[in-house]
Amino acid sequence: xxxxxxxxxxxxxxxxxxxxxxxxxxxxxxxxxxxxxxxxxxxxxxxxxxxxxxxxxxxxxxxxxxxxxxxxxxxxxxxxxxxxxxxxxxxxxxxxxxxxxxxxxxxxxxxxxxxxxxxxxxxxxxxxxxxxxxxxxxxxxxxxxxxxxxxxxxxxxxxxxxxxxxxxxxxxxxxxxxxxxxxxxxxxxxxxxxxxxxxxxxxxxxxxxxxxxxxxxxxxxxxxxxxxxxx
Amino acid sequence: xxxxxxxxxxxxxxxxxxxxxxxxxxxxxxxxxxxxxxxxxxxxxxxxxxxxxxxxxxxxxxxxxxxxxxxxxxxxxxxxxxxxxxxxxxxxxxxxxxxxxxxxxxxxxxxxxxxxxxxxxxxxxxxxxxxxxxxxxxxxxxxxxxxxxxxxxxxxxxxxxxxxxxxxxxxxxxxxxxxxxxxxxxxxxxxxxxxxxxxxxxxxxxxxxxxxxxxxxxxxxxxxxxxxxxx
Numbered sequence: 001x002x003x004x005x006x007x008x009x010x011x012x013x014x015x016x017x018x019x020x021x022x023x024x025x026x027x028x029x030x031x032x033x034x035x036x037x038x039x040x041x042x043x044x045x046x047x048x049x050x051x052x053x054x055x056x057x058x059x060x061x062x063x064x065x066x067x068x069x070x071x072x073x074x075x076x077x078x079x080x081x082x083x084x085x086x087x088x089x090x091x092x093x094x095x096x097x098x099x100x101x102x103x104x105x106x107x108x109x110x111x112x113x114x115x116x117x118x119x120x121x122x123x124x125x126x127x128x129x130x131x132x133x134x135x136x137x138x139x140x141x142x143x144x145x146x147x148x149x150x151x152x153x154x155x156x157x158x159x160x161x162x163x164x165x166x167x168x169x170x171x172x173x174x175x176x177x178x179x180x181x182x183x184x185x186x187x188x189x190x191x192x193x194x195x196x197x198x199x200x201x202x203x204x205x206x207x208x209x210x211x212x213x214x215x216x217x218x219x220x221x222x223x224x225x226x227x228x229x230x231x
Numbered sequence: 232x233x234x235x236x237x238x239x240x241x242x243x244x245x246x247x248x249x250x251x252x253x254x255x256x257x258x259x260x261x262x263x264x265x266x267x268x269x270x271x272x273x274x275x276x277x278x279x280x281x282x283x284x285x286x287x288x289x290x291x292x293x294x295x296x297x298x299x300x301x302x303x304x305x306x307x308x309x310x311x312x313x314x315x316x317x318x319x320x321x322x323x324x325x326x327x328x329x330x331x332x333x334x335x336x337x338x339x340x341x342x343x344x345x346x347x348x349x350x351x352x353x354x355x356x357x358x359x360x361x362x363x364x365x366x367x368x369x370x371x372x373x374x375x376x377x378x379x380x381x382x383x384x385x386x387x388x389x390x391x392x393x394x395x396x397x398x399x400x401x402x403x404x405x406x407x408x409x410x411x412x413x414x415x416x417x418x419x420x421x422x423x424x425x426x427x428x429x430x431x432x433x434x435x436x437x438x439x440x441x442x443x444x445x446x447x448x449x450x451x452x453x454x455x456x457x458x459x460x461x462x
Contacts, residue, residue: 064295064339069346100342103382107338108295111331115300135382143378150371151334 002028004057005120005165006113008105009033011046013190013212014124014168017180019054021167022122024183029056030116032109036066036101042200046191053189062108069099083205102135103144106164110148113162122165128172141166173215181221188224201228233259235288236351236396237344239336240264242277244421244443245355245399248411250285252398253353255414260287261347263340267297267332273431277422284420293339300330314436333366334375337395341379344393353396359403372397404446412452419455432459 005027009015022029033047044061051059102125109121125136134140141164148162168176180187192212193202202209204227216223236258240246253260264278275292282290333356340352356367365371372395379393399407411418423443424433433440435458447454 060299062296062299065293066342068291068293069342099345100338100379100382103338103378104335104342107331107334111297111300111335114330137381140378140381143374143381147334147371147374147378148331150368150374151331151366 002026003120004028004030004116004118005122006030006032006109006116006118007056007122008109008124009047009051009056009059010124011043011050011191012124012208013173013180013187013192013215014126014176015047016050016054016185016187016190017176017183018122018124018165018167019050019056020180020183020185022120022165023054027120027122029122030058030060030112030118031056032060032062032105032112034105034108035061035063036104040191040193040196040200042191042196046189050189053186060112064104064108066099066101066104083210100135102133102140106144106148110151110162114152119160120163120165122167124168125166126168126173126176127170136169138166138169141169172218173211174218177215177219177221181219186224190225192225197228201226203228233257234351235259235261235347235349236353237261237263237340237347237349238287238353239340239355240278240282240287240290241355242274242281242422243355243439244404244411244418244423244446245357245407246278247281247285247416247418247421248407248414249353249355249396249398250281250287251411251414251416253351253396254285258351258353260353261289261291261343261349262287263291263293263336263343265336265339266292266294267335271422271424271427271431273422273427277420281420284417291343295335295339297330297332297335314441331366333364333371337375337379341382341393345383350391351394351396353398355399356397357399357404357407358401367400369397369400372400403449404442405449408446408450408452412450417455421456423456428459432457434459 005022007019007022007029009019009031010033019029019031031051033044035044048059106123113119113121125141127137145162145164192208194206194208195203202225204213213223236253238250238253238260240250240262241264250260250262262282264275266275279290337354344350344352356372358368376393376395423439425437425439426434433456444454
């Protein structure tokens with residue numbers, strides 16, 4: 001029998017690749033996405049579409065309103081920076097940082113895993129192209145795993161151990177794309193932009209678009225997404 | 232200027248006492264309660280009422296649907312055990328356990344704290360009368376704190392350190408009640424029962440009611456709550 005795993009699937013390029021890796025490793029994925037008051041709903045649609053198309057066992061969409069905490073350009077009306085160089089991106093923690101986001105998401109993934117009798121959680125964090133987010137670093141993931149094994153029934157009873165899988169953590173964007181293409185990921189279904197237009201077309205200029213474009217350039221493959229103002 | 236703190240306030244006896252302790256220590260509390268699909272809504276009302284009456288700075292009610300994960304008598308329609316001895320209560324992890332509940336709640340408290348520029352989080356966990364919940368133990372709280380300081384902007388920049396305060400962790404129920412009475416907590420506003428009737432009156436027989444009643448008996452003070460079938 002296949003082992004179940006909970007896969008955090010935002011609908012972005014990274015998490016789609018993670019889902020492909022979990023499937024390739026023989027897991028039966030339960031995909032999880034969060035409606036956390038993000039300004040752009042296209043993410044949620046892409047997550048659902050990817051889960052279905054790639055053959056996950058089940059898809060769960062969790063509503064959790066992080067907007068009432070404030071403090072991020074992804075949920076508030078703070079301007080998203082555009083056209084920054086990579087030096088500028090990594091210099092400081094960006095305004096797009098959502099307070100404790102990965103901690104909240106991993107905690108809910110842990111609840112889902114515990115309820116489904118799964119011990120494996122996959123998350124597409126990345127310490128290379130991570131744009132300065134503190135909760136994408138290996139030492140953070142390790143600390144979360146340790147906490148998770150003290151938090152839960154299974155941990156206490158010693159019957160199983162939770163494992164947080166971060167297959168992308170040491171990969172560059174180009175390596176991620178290459179891996180995903182090998183595994184047949186349809187990147188036209190993914191969404192990366194912090195600032196899409198009303199039809200969901202990416203801006204091509206925010207940090208996330210710039211990293212994505214550079215990744216495809218390095219692999220020498222065309223990004224299947226249609227950018228704003230593209231003819 | 233007073234320091235802000237985030238206080239998890241379920242509306243129960245323990246968390247009301249924790250709020251009194253945080254106020255007594257000079258903090259300005261932001262109280263947080265969770266609408267997580269619990270079968271009994273009286274908790275949410277009591278939390279709001281306690282926050283207002285005790286003079287918290289702000290009250291936040293977070294909606295988060297844990298029901299879709301299943302697995303607990305507090306959110307599902309599993310029978311809540313009644314009339315158990317204390318030996319039976321501590322023997323095993325009870326069916327009232329909600330998957331990863333404290334982890335989910337502490338993560339959201341961390342998000343609230345980070346957004347409000349607070350470094351202090353208060354939670355009423357208890358390792359003595361804890362009825363077998365794994366996420367009430369000191370080693371779990373310590374692991375969460377460590378993870379929190381790796382997860383956040385403040386932790387990375389080294390500008391501040393999160394502290395999870397667990398003032399009740401080593402106290403018996405009687406000691407908690409005594410402390411609360413000293414600090415003027417109005418326990419008639421609190422709610423403990425897993426199985427209240429339609430008017431919110433406690434059953435007097437579930438684990439939570441039994442621990443509460445025993446605590447008041449030991450202190451030699453009458454519980455201000457009116458129990459079901461009481462004349």
